[in-house]
Each structure stands twice: as C-alpha cells, then as structure tokens.
Amino acid sequence: MDISALDTFLAAPLAPLAGVILFWSIQLLMAEGLKTLLREIWDNHRAFCRFSNFVALLFQAVSHMLGYTLTGIGVGEFSLSIRNAKVLPKKEKRGFPSMLANIFLLFGPFFIPPLILFLILLPFTPGMEIMKCYTFSTALVSFGSLLQQYGMNFLTIIVNLDLFNPFHLMFLIAVILIGLGIRPSFIEDEERKYRMIDDLAKIRDFFISHPKSILIFFVSIYILFYILYFLKLPYYVLIFSFFGWLSLISIVSLLIASLFVFLIMVSDRLPSFKKYLPLIVFVLSYISLRVTFTFIRTDMDLAITNIVSSSLTFVSSTIALKMELDRQKLREGLQSLKKVKEKKIDAEDGEENKKNP
C-alpha cells in the first residue's frame, strides 16, 4: 500500500483536530491567566469580580441548557445567581444523548460565548478560499489558511475600533464581557478558586467514565472525512476551522479583558494620585493621536491610535508599578536596617549598663 494513501485515509482527518486542540489549549492558558489577575483584584473590586463570575455562570448555564435542549433531554430545573448556576435535566440521562449532552456541558462554556461575537460579526465576514486537502500536511495548511483569513479580518475590525463611535464602544464592551465570561474565577459558595485544572479534570473524568465516547468520536470524524472526500467536497477542514475561529475570538477577547484587569490591578497598587495614571495616559494619548490624525490623513489612523495608546498605557503602567515596587522594597530594606541598628544600640546600651551599673 502506498504511504500517501495511508496519509490520506488515516492521518489527514486528524490534522484539523490537532489545530483545534492547539488553539483551545492556548485559550485555556489565557483564561487561566485572566482568572489569576481577577483573583488578584478580588478584595478591592469584589463587585466587579462577582459580575465577571456572574457572566461566566450565565454562559455556563446557557451552554448546559442548550446541551439538554438540543439532545432532547429537556431542562427540568433552572436557577442562576451570582454564586451558582444550576441546570437539571428533565429526564434521566442515558445512552448517546447523554454523552452528547455531557460533551456540550464540558466544551460549550468555551465556545458559546465567542459564538455570540461570531454571530455579531457574521455580516462583516468576507468569503474565504478553501484549499483542497488530501494529506495531513495540506489539511493542516488549509486549517491554518482559513484561520489566518478569518483572524486577519477579525483583528482588522478590533484594531480599527473607533472609541468615539458609540456602537464600536458597545462592541468593545461586549468583547471584554465575553473575555471575562469564559469560565468563572471563584466559587463563592464553596469558597474555592476555580482553575483550568478543574476543567481538565472534568474532561478526563468524562473520558474515563465514557471510554466509548472517544471511539465514537474518532469513528464519526473518519466517516465524515471519507464521505466528504468521496463527494469531493472540501468542507471537512472548514467544520473544524469554525471551532478554531471561535478559539481565536476567545483568545483576542481574553487578551483585551486581561489588559483591562491588569490596568485595574496596577491602579490599585499605585499610591495616591498615581492610581489614575493608566486612565490618564490612555485618554490623553488616544485623544492627542486622534487630533493629530485629523491633520495627517492616513488609512491607518484608527489602527495606529489604538495600538499606540494601548501600548503606551501598558508600558507606562508597568514601569510605574515596577518603580513603586522598587520603592517599597527599598523602604522595607531601610526599615529592617533601622531595626537592626536600633537593636545594636540597645545591646550596646545594655552592655554599658552591665559594665557601669
């Protein structure tokens, strides 16, 4: 048997799956980073963190509800609060629908929030070129190409957001909310942190308890690949690219939300009027750049303004935070030195008193 046939029939169907897993892993890591930042500001901004938790729980509940509804199990009980989300099935879960519902429950919260942004941006998404792919490498290249095409369009929209446009501003708020809403950071009822490892453990437990699901999953993707291959339809990679796009939207949303939370954290740690530094730098740099670009006309004015003002804010805030931390360290060092000196003087006095009572 020719090796290329093996490549086509065995390896090629796995290529886009590998791409999706890679991007999902990056999404998980980014989400963990954001959650760590949120936990850092928990004490000072309890209301904000509770709100972000609520958004995450809302998306989680919606995913669960969709999972139960689409698999025909039905929703028996639904309750949502800022502390907990509870969705119970109507019937007892059994067989294939139960497995499908569980997959929805495990992966839905990662893909349903970005789906909202995807749907908002759908009218602005241009047509894409799909490559024909019959080997592992071409399938991977095709996946990457589709991701690149969508990613470039999405990033162009994000970078060209006009903050003086109320609709663009609303879109930016939605992006930040989606970023904040990918998984909760803290479970108040149980008083424990919610980590990425909890999600991975749940997925592991599911696959251990349902070993057949892995087999069913791989068989179904191979069947899908063969059908589309023999019908000469190039949509196999496109189906997986869709999940890649959702991951990409999540990654960008998480990045913007992380920057937002980071600036809040910096603001908290800076003393007195310096705490307004991130806000002042951003507003001043943004307005001055926009004013400058009214005199110098370019096609990239919005992109340059957004990138430069965000970078400037991030860099200046980081420097200010580092300087403040250095100052604190110096102060602590001096205080400990002062204490050592005082102890030494006390000891000397004690010795003198002993000598001359």
Added chain:
Amino acid sequence: MRKMGRKIRKILRTRYKKPKTNKLKTSKRYGLSREEGKMKIEEELLKGERIEKILTPHPLSFMGLQALWIFIAVFGIILWWTANYSQYTSFLESWFTVLLLWWIGIIIAGVVASLVAIRWRFFFLYVIIASLGTFLAWRLNYLVDGKGASFFILVYSLLVSIIMFIGVYVFVKSHRYVLTDCRIIFRGGVLKKRERTLRYDKITDVDGTQGILGQIFDFGTIIPITQSGFGLGSDQTFAAGGVKGGGKRFGIFGLAGGAKEVKTPRARTYYELHGVYPYKEVRKLLEELIQGHVITPYQREQVELQREQLELQKEMKELLERQKELKD
C-alpha cells in the same frame, strides 16, 4: 552623605497607602453617620428605646429610576453622533428627521418604561421632556438643519439628564429606615414627608428580595408584612375577547372576559427596607429583633415551668403516701 540621609528620611516619611480591603461595611456608607442619625432621631424615641441601626437605600437599588436619565443622555449622544459622524448623516440632514427620530425614541422608551413599572407617569414625563425640548429648539432657532437640531438635542438631553440625576439622588437620599429595639421607623419624602412605625410584635412575615445587582453589590429589599396586610400588594391580570357580526338587518356583539388577582409582598419604597446594605446582616438583625418580640418562647417557658411544678407536686404526693404507708 547629608543629601543621601535626607533622601532616605524623605522616603521613610512617605507612607505607602495600603490598598483598601473590602471589609464588611456598615450602613454608614450609604446613609447618615451614626452620630448624625442618632442626634436627630434620639429626640423622638420612646423612653428606654435604643437605636440598633440607621439605614438608607443603596443608590443602585433604584436602577429603574436611574435608567430614565441614563437613557435620555445615551440616546441624545447617539443621535448627535449619528447625525454628524456616521454613514447616515445624509439621511439626517433635515431638522425634521432628527426631531422625528428623537420623538419616536423618547415615546417608545416612555411606553416601555411605563409598561415595565406599570406607571404612566414615566410616559407623560418623557412626553413633557420631548415637548419642552421641541419648544426650546424652535424658540432658540435651532430648527434650521439636522446638525443644529442634533446639537441642541445633545445639550438639552445632557442638561435634562443632570437634572433628573439630581432628582433621583435627592429622592434616594430622602429615605431613612431606623431599626430600634422595639420598632422600625420608615421615613421619606422630598416635599411631602411620610413616616410610619411598625412594631416587631405586629410583623407576621418577612419577605426578602435580592436582584442580580443586589447580589453583586450586596444589597436587597426586605418587606415586613403585618397581620393587617401592610406590605402586601396584588398583581392583577385581565383577559377579554369580543365578537362582532353585523349586517344590514341584524348584528351580534358579545364580550367575554375574566380577571385574576394574586397577593404578593409589595410596598412603597418608603414603607419597606428598600435596597438596604449589607442585606444579609440587616435581615439577620431584623429576624432576631422580631424573634425577641414573639410571645411564643415565653409561653413555652411558662408551660415548662408549670410541668416541672406538677412533677414536683406528684413526687411530693408519692412521698407523703409512702410516709403514710410506713406509719401504718
């Protein structure tokens, strides 16, 4: 060296402010300070009465009212921006189109607000705002082109929003709830002052509500319900259907309908503990105060005492009988 020493001393003198920790804050944050409140209310207290807590509503607990001015401001900004900078500027070149769009937005919002709150006064308020705005725009000659009209609407909307914000703020701050050891005093009113007191022994039921904002910011509404029905409202639904048939010679007209009423805990914000902070702490305190005034525990204690006395008497009787037997 001297310079260095001065620098070190300066650094030592500058105190680093620790980030605020979110400790459980008391009612002081959203109301009068304890001292101020006590000074005013203590004069009106009964002999031996003690203040437990003075509360005012959390500003966000009146989000429905706040939304009224937020909408006016946001809609004014969006309309101005759309008429001047968006791709629809050519559509909004005429002052009439801008004004019409503003009126439509205001009317729809007024109807929605009125339906949500089941109070038509919001609709009429919005109609008055829009009418006054139109009159002023005409008088001040802003009704020339779309840009002029949109600019006037922006400024007018912002001014009206500020006035409405102040009004809502004054209304929120007019509420004062005093929890003493024997009653709750509800006070409120901006122009017309209202006051009501409620004794704990009259409270039969306590209803608590915490919305999403309340859960996030830790405030909630507590309605004490009394035997007389104070704190209870009703939801009414009505359905009706009609048939009409007509012709030259005969006509039929019929109407069928029905109404339903459900009793539900509801009171005016002056007569409930509206948006109190911190909710759980206040609710626990209230429950404890009510429990302290319930007569049942004392009655139970009395029964226990009587039972003990009865048992003692029985024992004594037995002892006396045995003594008698021994003597015989």
